[in-house]
Amino acid sequence: VRPTVRVLVLVLAFAAWLPTLHLVLDVWRPKPAELGTELLAELREPWQEGSIDVAIADERAVNPEWDFMARTFVVLALANESIADPDRRVTNLATIDRILADTLAREAADGMHAFLLPYGRGPFVDPEGNSLFVDGELALMLAARLTVAPDRAIEIELRTRIERIVAQMERGPVLSGESYPDECWTFCNTTALAAIALSDRALDQDHGELLQRWVAMARERLVDPETGLLVSSYTLRGEVLDGPEGSSLWMSAHNLLLVDPAFAREQFARAREELYGSALGFGWAREWPETGDVRVDVDSGPIVPVLDASPGSSGLAVLAATAFGDEDMRDELLRSLELAAFPIEENGRRHYAAAGLIGNGVVAYALHFGPLWHAHARATR
């Protein structure tokens, strides 16, 4: 056979195979609901068996934030599942309470530094020196717990935490709180706003005016003029540190659904345009817009060359895709996850080896997303 024929056949074989691959993958990958159940079963197990200290040891040693954020996503997933399936409520509440008790105990023992990177020990500009990263996510966990079922102790803890968050944000020159010394993160501030919105319903309070003022401030001060996307970090005085970042934006857009749905949808649409890519049935998300520099950092994870695909941004993009009802985007991202994050399945449980606790946590939450946010939307309508 002539070499030109060989090459032609080879090219045609690739041309036939690559566009078919996603269909082949669809045959064996689990359906999203099934995947969510299997992921949550895996994440729930160490809490139920009391082996969580072993399960989180490696990740805490590298970055305690990962452990903390994984807790948040697992609690949110469990709360959503409890609302969607009342048969799971008792078991899930027990797990949520175990997670909250352990988290609060660690915070009581080591302060907020139990969940911060070492540079969090530097001096905060705000005299109170609290991290909105820790308070915001803890408040969100507590508010989610309280939405599922009443509990007097949780209510007291949430009320205290929300008062502290609101006071911190009101003290800030741009209505924002620091997560790290002189670093305000949009991710953390919008998470705190989501916690305030959820707790308003659970505690029968109304911080609607603060939420509106924050959005007005963000539109004026935190929107990148080139892309129209929210920047990811800024100083306490509002000077931009980092421009738009996928890992921050997808979560922020999801949070803002509880604060200002129109603004949230606008941010998601722009982020999809600027940060999302797909080909041959597979999807990925960039950490940085195409017009900016590509940098690898702790949030982006290792960046895949050429595509600029970021595991951190892609994982959180699954959450945004489900939150905004974009099933095509969700399925494309889940196919990529199946292909490149290495699923390990055992006894009806599943985790992705290359995703870590936080990656598995965010996908588990994404695939349970809905009931908690929708319950809030119904109540405020």
Place this chain on the structure above:
Amino acid sequence: MKGFAPPLIILVACVALHLAGGRQATAALAGITTDGFDVALGIAYVVAWLATVLVAPPLAIARLVLVIRGTRA
């Protein structure tokens, strides 16, 4: 079997790395561990897996087409 060796080699390498714990070792890519052996095993497995999924099937398909074409000629 002549010509089917490359996709078979890729497949065998992937299975061998899988049995050696390559799939679990990809956890190193998430930055969870800095153990040199795990990182190397994880990267080798990623390469072998992607080659198995993306490259080996079209190589095998092309060879099969050429074999059929040769038989008919």
